Amino acid sequence: MADGPLLEVQDLRLAYRTSRGLVQAVDGVGFDLRRNEALVALGESGCGKSSLAKALLRVLPRNVERVSGQVRLDGEDLLALPKERLRAEVRWVRIALVMQASMNALNPVVRVGEQVAEPLRTHRGWSRVHAMEQAAKTFELVGVATDFLQRYPFELSGGMRQRVVLAMALVTEPEVVILDEPTSALDVLTQAGIMNVLKRIKTELGTSFLLITHDVATSSEIADRVALMYAGQLVELSSAAEFFSVPAHPYARMLMASVPRLREGERPQHIPGQPPSLLTPPSGCRFAARCPERFERCAEDPPAFALSERRRVRCWLYEREGEA
């Protein structure tokens, strides 16, 4: 199996039209994802992380002004691919997307087994019986008893519905699964159960994950690498080991200090101020207004400095250490 990146994103930009002007929700984001790797896109609400997920598969709302950049899957640019080919060869076949709150978007009048089998019938042309067999296998994989295949969504609890949605994404055995806030509406025990399922799938099937979340603790449950986003930009890309023990960007450090911890007596510290408006973003570093370490240089927009082969930080503090 090739060791090169499976998915490569370069200079991805996405802007929305609004009544008050253009909102640059994703602004020059770039990263790569290898096989069997889990990358977490972490950020507060409004940082552009969900728009990023949608842009990758071009599942875009109508008010999108433009998308630019490159999203290469095994070298082929998905943004340049004709729509029919994207639908027939990529979506749900090689990359599956589980959108936020999709557990509430199951069809209420169709048995969940049929809904899970549907991608196989539409994308692969499998027979109903064959597809249902595969759906049953996937149910076992995500920890749902196979007699649930015959149930309707309203008969299942939230945690079970989330597992069904996961099964739906996994049934075609895609290489990449993108999950947008898969556990945010769930209880603590259910949440831990879902994360256990994701870990198992990663080991057993070798799937690559892109997990989008605002929750630092949850992100550490699966992350091999972390991409921290702030105001539409990627400000730090690090391995999980680096990010959770020695975060580099000042925002990353403050974010880690703001996380409430169960096993430490220290009270979390909040980050003063608010993220800038994406309608009129500041010209220099976007975090400068809230940053305790800002200096003259921060009036200019910092490039991403490479601290190591796969670690990048968008902050002037690292100008000497890293290469732009």
Added chain:
Amino acid sequence: MTQAVANVQSNDPLLAVEGLRTWFELRQWGFLRVGWVRAVDGVSFELVRGEAVAFVGESGCGKSSLARTLLALHRPTAGSVVFEGRDMGALEKASLKDYRARVGYVQQDPYGALPPFMNVRRLLAEPLIVHGVTDPAERERRIRAVLEEVRLTPPEELLYKFPHMLSGGQQQRIVIARALILAPHMVIADEPVSMLDASVRVEILSLLRRIQQERELTLAFITHDLATVRHFAERIFVMYAGRIVEQARVDDLLDQPQHPYTQALLTAIADPDADNARRARQVPGGEPPSLLNPPAGCRFHPRCPRVMPGRCDVDEPPLFEPRPGQRSACWLHA
């Protein structure tokens, strides 16, 4: 501050709840009684003056129904709620109004809690008018004082703004100011920060905690987020399926959790650490039971890893005290 004169002895509990049940009738077609949803089912505890506590549990465990019962928004089905020596169930309409003035309420969704057509000044004047503060100058003075207290300064800048012109954090500060303006002796905060951005949560909780200490209020947080609230409360009550399964001081609960449900809850909560990705968490499967038809005996027994058949599924465990000041409703301590 102005009216916080203790009229009972300070070693008496401020609030004593005994055998409280809040059940909701479930009907079909509007008249056929199908059963009862036992949202709060046999809860007893005491709160003393000036302490901060938290009721922690998953959604559907009855913690919000408990809060609303304590606020006299639901009538208890059985049991008693004694606040400052008086039984809430026996209160007349007029004294119920007085009771509500002494118990403040901070809602979960600040935007939903603030009528959109009222400006800040009107929002804060409303409770004063309802509770008979007739002097406009006095109202104005108290509105400004409470705005200063929740750090919305200078008050002039905010008085004439409407809720939609404020950020989520500012809205929640207004909700807190409104809860405080009648100088309550107790404040109940139901998920006060779950609708807010992560970066302002700590700020709001710190504010509540500081005001609680300055005013010597009793503050009860209702929350699902144990990792956060443990920094802002002194005692924790863990709820499961309509009951309190464990109560203890924060450090005791975290160091030596006694009830198997508390133990499972603590195991399930992650602190950020790159090693988390390499191990599965040992959490019990299954889901919390239906409150319409809860299991016999201990309500956690169908999921409990240490269940003792013949006991846990038959008899309801009472609250044992396995360690001083720490109570747990589990037959393991018998």
